Amino acid sequence: MSWTSFERRWRDALLAAMIPAEGGRPGISEVEQGAFWELYREAAPPVLRLGLRASVWALTWSAVPLAGRPFHRLSPEKKDRFLNRRAASRLYLVRQLVMTLKLVGCFLWLSDDDVRARVMKPAPNADKTDKTDRTDPTDRSDRTL
Amino acid sequence: MNVTDGRAITQPHEQAFDVVIVGSGPAGAAVARQLARAGAKVAVVEEGPYVEPAACPESGFQAMAKLYRDLGGVLAMGNAPMPVLQGRAVGGSSVINGAISWRMPRDVHAEWVAKDPPLADALPWETIEATLDDIERDLNIAPTPPDIAGRRNLLMGEGADTLGLEHRPISRNVRGCRGLSRCLQGCPEGHKLSMDQSYLPDAVEHGAVIFSSTTARRVEVEDGTAQGIEAISAAGAKVRLTATRAVVLAASAVQTPALLIKSGLGHGPVGRHFQCHPGVSMAGRFREPAPVWIGATQGHEVIGLRHEGLKFEVLGYDVSILGTRLKTVGRELARDFGDAARWVNWGAAIRAQGEGIVKAGRRGASVRFSLTPDDLSKVRRGVRVLGELMLAAGAELVTPGVYGWHEKVTDRSVMARFEEEGPLDGKAYTMAMTHLFGTCRMSSQPGQGVVRPDFRHHTVDRLYVADSSVFPSNLGVNPQSTILALATMCARRIAA
Ligand SMILES: Cc1cc2nc3c(=O)[nH]c(=O)nc-3n(C[C@H](O)[C@H](O)[C@H](O)COP(=O)(O)OP(=O)(O)OC[C@H]3O[C@@H](n4cnc5c(N)ncnc54)[C@H](O)[C@@H]3O)c2cc1C
Numbered sequence A: 001m002s003w004t005s006f007e008r009r010w011r012d013a014l015l016a017a018m019i020p021a022e023g024g025r026p027g028i029s030e031v032e033q034g035a036f037w038e039l040y041r042e043a044a045p046p047v048l049r050l051g052l053r054a055s056v057w058a059l060t061w062s063a064v065p066l067a068g069r070p071f072h073r074l075s076p077e078k079k080d081r082f083l084n085r086r087a088a089s090r091l092y093l094v095r096q097l098v099m100t101l102k103l104v105g106c107f108l109w110l111s112d113d114d115v116r117a118r119v120m121k122p123a124p125n126a127d128k129t130d131k132t133d134r135t136d137p138t139d140r141s142d143r144t145l
Numbered sequence B: 001m002n003v004t005d006g007r008a009i010t011q012p013h014e015q016a017f018d019v020v021i022v023g024s025g026p027a028g029a030a031v032a033r034q035l036a037r038a039g040a041k042v043a044v045v046e047e048g049p050y051v052e053p054a055a056c057p058e059s060g061f062q063a064m065a066k067l068y069r070d071l072g073g074v075l076a077m078g079n080a081p082m083p084v085l086q087g088r089a090v091g092g093s094s095v096i097n098g099a100i101s102w103r104m105p106r107d108v109h110a111e112w113v114a115k116d117p118p119l120a121d122a123l124p125w126e127t128i129e130a131t132l133d134d135i136e137r138d139l140n141i142a143p144t145p146p147d148i149a150g151r152r153n154l155l156m157g158e159g160a161d162t163l164g165l166e167h168r169p170i171s172r173n174v175r176g177c178r179g180l181s182r183c184l185q186g187c188p189e190g191h192k193l194s195m196d197q198s199y200l201p202d203a204v205e206h207g208a209v210i211f212s213s214t215t216a217r218r219v220e221v222e223d224g225t226a227q228g229i230e231a232i233s234a235a236g237a238k239v240r241l242t243a244t245r246a247v248v249l250a251a252s253a254v255q256t257p258a259l260l261i262k263s264g265l266g267h268g269p270v271g272r273h274f275q276c277h278p279g280v281s282m283a284g285r286f287r288e289p290a291p292v293w294i295g296a297t298q299g300h301e302v303i304g305l306r307h308e309g310l311k312f313e314v315l316g317y318d319v320s321i322l323g324t325r326l327k328t329v330g331r332e333l334a335r336d337f338g339d340a341a342r343w344v345n346w347g348a349a350i351r352a353q354g355e356g357i358v359k360a361g362r363r364g365a366s367v368r369f370s371l372t373p374d375d376l377s378k379v380r381r382g383v384r385v386l387g388e389l390m391l392a393a394g395a396e397l398v399t400p401g402v403y404g405w406h407e408k409v410t411d412r413s414v415m416a417r418f419e420e421e422g423p424l425d426g427k428a429y430t431m432a433m434t435h436l437f438g439t440c441r442m443s444s445q446p447g448q449g450v451v452r453p454d455f456r457h458h459t460v461d462r463l464y465v466a467d468s469s470v471f472p473s474n475l476g477v478n479p480q481s482t483i484l485a486l487a488t489m490c491a492r493r494i495a496a
């Protein structure tokens, strides 16, 4: 079942708040998402699809009693506070809803090559003991059994 | 490697073989290689695709979509729900595993024999040892050298030294490894000697035929004798493969019992006694960079508490998976990613006593599994030791990720209190399982097991099970080498 335009808006607001822009890195809302959602549609098992949809509905609308408005209408600060409170909920199910959103968010955000390059930037004063060679493919001709 | 791609099988296909094997992971590959080398006409049926090393994606999501069963989203339900991770590709889970190679522990063999003495003759220790020697030679199994280990692997040794715990570089089945830390996404340069890079090409060279993207749906049995299998290609065509000598199930400890049940052979303990090694992990931030994406994927382990059913390993994987292991959300998570190179993840594997059950449903196999109170105590001890190890290795903080306890810990003495203070509620922890056992147990007693000590089904002739479903218990160590050894012994029985 594909997302309705309402659901997409709620989903995108939640994901954008899960990983916002920070320290020169783009947030989820700034990365190209088309290819990700296409692969998600093909590959995600029913349990994950159901989990994400449940998460989008539950987190969007539980914000009404808890924060005064549906999630997508909250200010950025309130969105952040709300997600943090839900992630630390007493209820296992609520924590899992946030974790499902976070899993999908991490997958989505880190499917973007530019984001990957920025997150996996060579660390300053990189690892002196690390002699891993990333440029010179090893000759595999000796690989016999 | 030459494979028959089920995506291109559009017409009904029927073919006769001596032996038909379901599943191309370590168990299926070992049987295929052994029997093909002995001159048998062998077919291997594999549900997943054949993916060349260069086509293994770097992104965790893309790799999981391509190489894992259900994107890693199969959940074992119980008192601590957790994902059951499995590969689904030619080579099975060996394509996406950490390449950790452990010999079968002698004490586990002794436990099996104590429970069922006829296993002593059926699985002689000396034969297992000799078979493991061959496997180690074939798969170039050797300790991870320090120059490709990467900092995060070396740090574990430093922490263990401080705590006085026995540790060592992990022995892995790799050749020419460059420490790209992508074993769990499939080695992009083929350095990991997973089955698609080792035993399967050897089997194909000796005449075996591999049907990829083809799913076995049923074992065909007539007059109490296995005749072959009925399968479906990814293109939707019916594939019927007959076997004159043996049908061998090697589809994993979850899929093998499911296939037996779907074939009307679900009587007795099929699917019962499911065991595993639940894994719990911890993230710690170090002062120095030690990126999860550099170095041998899993290159160091602490083995000093194996007698307690606990084993600790360095974890390495795509940065997207690291993100899910960081315990923050929102702005703090985005900030943590700015420091990604300083976050390290280590895990504890628990030899759980709990037993679960695998069932076959319309949507595939389902798993129910709960930890016993004793298992939960081990999980708790595992978390304590992980935290202490990281802090002893120089982490500036660790995030236990246990609901109801400190979110961040900087002091070893606080971490040491976890064993008393930590919750004994499985749902407070985040766990996953990758080592699966026991659902078609081997036993000399027909009522107690699904296969006999020689891997033959108790009631159906010419039907064998070769994967870790036959293990009478879990191992407490990484199972791939033991699976390879026992499957090789199963193949020798078929050839005899
Ligand atoms: C992420 C991960 C990391 C791991 N790391 C290590 C490690 O470092 N060291 C170690 O020792 N172990 C490790 N393991 C465990 C190890 O890989 C497995 O125990 C081992 O691969 C199991 O072998 P198997 O042949 O029984 O099953 P699998 O390797 O799971 O192979 C079974 C194959 O059968 C196929 N199949 C299933 N049903 C059907 C059907 N109906 N028709 C056709 N084909 C079917 C599947 O698609 C699969 O490819 C890891 C596992 C995972 C998931």
Ligand code: SF4
Pocket: B099, B174, B176, B177, B178, B179, B180, B181, B182, B183, B184, B186, B187, B188, B189, B190, B191, B192, B295, B296, B297
């Ligand atoms: S650590 Fe990297 S180079 Fe080595 S086997 Fe794994 S993926 Fe390949």
